[in-house]
Amino acid sequence: MGMSATVHPRVLAYLGRALSLELSAVQQYMTQASLAEAWGDREAADRFRHETVEEMQHAERIVARMISLGVAPGASQLRTVDTAPTLEGLLERNTELEDQLIRHYAEASRFCQQIQDSENLSFFEALLAEEQSHGREVAAWLADQQGPMPVALARAPR
């Protein structure tokens, strides 16, 4: 008998949805790396490639967890890739994607806490902490792109 008999079906659903979101992030960051490369922005392309690898490692951890619970991974539909004509626009889209991952892992963690499934709780909490850190990184990168508000220009006397 596999361990799946002892796992709440909603935990399996959270894992399946998590896999879809992580693979969506892989697809999105991989696409953005190619876009940035096409724009000649090598630095941004490298950063997006690095993020692609991190999200791929998250997907890998989810697959391994599902296997250990005795279930076959089956991501459903991937999100459509969100693109934009500028790096700033891409980063705004990415803030939304990371927020979605954060909300998902927060909800999965709350549920595991409710049913006292401590093993899956720590699994989801670790991913939650990593996505929160991604969220902060994307926000900082976005702030760098936006630079200081043009206050001096706005206030210049005419």
Ligand SMILES: [Fe+2]
């Ligand atoms: Fe992730």
Ligand SMILES: [Fe+2]
């Ligand atoms: Fe992330």
